[in-house]
Amino acid sequence: MSPGKRGLIIAIDGVAGSGKSTTAKLVAQRLGYMHMDTGAMYRAVALKMLRCGVEVTDSEKIDDLLRNTTVTQKESDSQPRIVLDGADVTDEIRTPEISLWVGPVSENPLVRQHLVRWQRELGKDGGVVLEGRDIGTVVFPDADLKVYMVADLKARAKRRRKEMLAKGLDQSQAEVEASLAARDERDSTREHSPLRKADDAIVVDTTNLTIGDQVERVVELARKIAPTAIRT
Numbered sequence: 001m002s003p004g005k006r007g008l009i010i011a012i013d014g015v016a017g018s019g020k021s022t023t024a025k026l027v028a029q030r031l032g033y034m035h036m037d038t039g040a041m042y043r044a045v046a047l048k049m050l051r052c053g054v055e056v057t058d059s060e061k062i063d064d065l066l067r068n069t070t071v072t073q074k075e076s077d078s079q080p081r082i083v084l085d086g087a088d089v090t091d092e093i094r095t096p097e098i099s100l101w102v103g104p105v106s107e108n109p110l111v112r113q114h115l116v117r118w119q120r121e122l123g124k125d126g127g128v129v130l131e132g133r134d135i136g137t138v139v140f141p142d143a144d145l146k147v148y149m150v151a152d153l154k155a156r157a158k159r160r161r162k163e164m165l166a167k168g169l170d171q172s173q174a175e176v177e178a179s180l181a182a183r184d185e186r187d188s189t190r191e192h193s194p195l196r197k198a199d200d201a202i203v204v205d206t207t208n209l210t211i212g213d214q215v216e217r218v219v220e221l222a223r224k225i226a227p228t229a230i231r232t
């Protein structure tokens with residue numbers, strides 16, 4: 001850990017539904033770090049573009065829009081609340097419509113450029129767990145710890161379906177599997193910052209792990225890097 005930093009920079013990347021969000025949130029709680037859900041930031045930008053009727057191909061309007069947009073996070077006990085231009089949009093960004101629309105939005109290089117800048121600014125002092133697709137490869141290639149989370153498609157779909165049901169959204173297992181598979185394909189084959197494991201990332205396969213196991217594994221890896229700073 002570099003001197004003067006508040007703590008480690010921990011990057012957690014991986015496929016959708018691998019358990020990144022829950023793990024990142026709980027690891028951050030254990031270590032007293034900030035949790036940054038970068039996917040939620042892309043979702044908030046997608047929501048704003050949708051509301052303002054800005055097409056994903058209109059670079060000029062996107063640039064203008066993003067210069068006048070703020071996306072921040074408020075810590076809360078459950079999940080971080082996402083605040084877009086001062087209003088809490090945590091629930092609006094999780095609809096199936098935004099899940100579809102955020103794909104093309106996150107492929108736009110201009111959108112990525114703005115978001116990577118915001119993320120670096122928010123995380124540069126350390127003491128942060130960032131989760132996303134390009135954290136260890138692009139946002140913080142020098143992160144102190146890089147974790148790459150994977151899990152079987154079936155296991156991921158089962159978890160995602162449960163989360164959706166809790167919010168009153170009912171989709172069949174087959175539908176959820178198909179949508180996750182399509183997102184995997186899209187995230188890993190896109191032109192700009194595709195999802196890929198950084199060479200120095202440690203793979204954690206969560207197919208047969210409980211949430212507690214996942215968290216313990218990441219905390220243990222962090223402890224190995226900074227044994228004196230992390231005693232929890």
Ligand code: DC
Nearest residue numbers: 038039040042102103106132133134
């Ligand atoms: O993790 P999520 O499902 O909330 O992510 C939403 C979208 O944003 C998904 O299509 C992948 C994309 N994303 C990205 O391109 N880069 C990140 N660092 C995080 C998410």
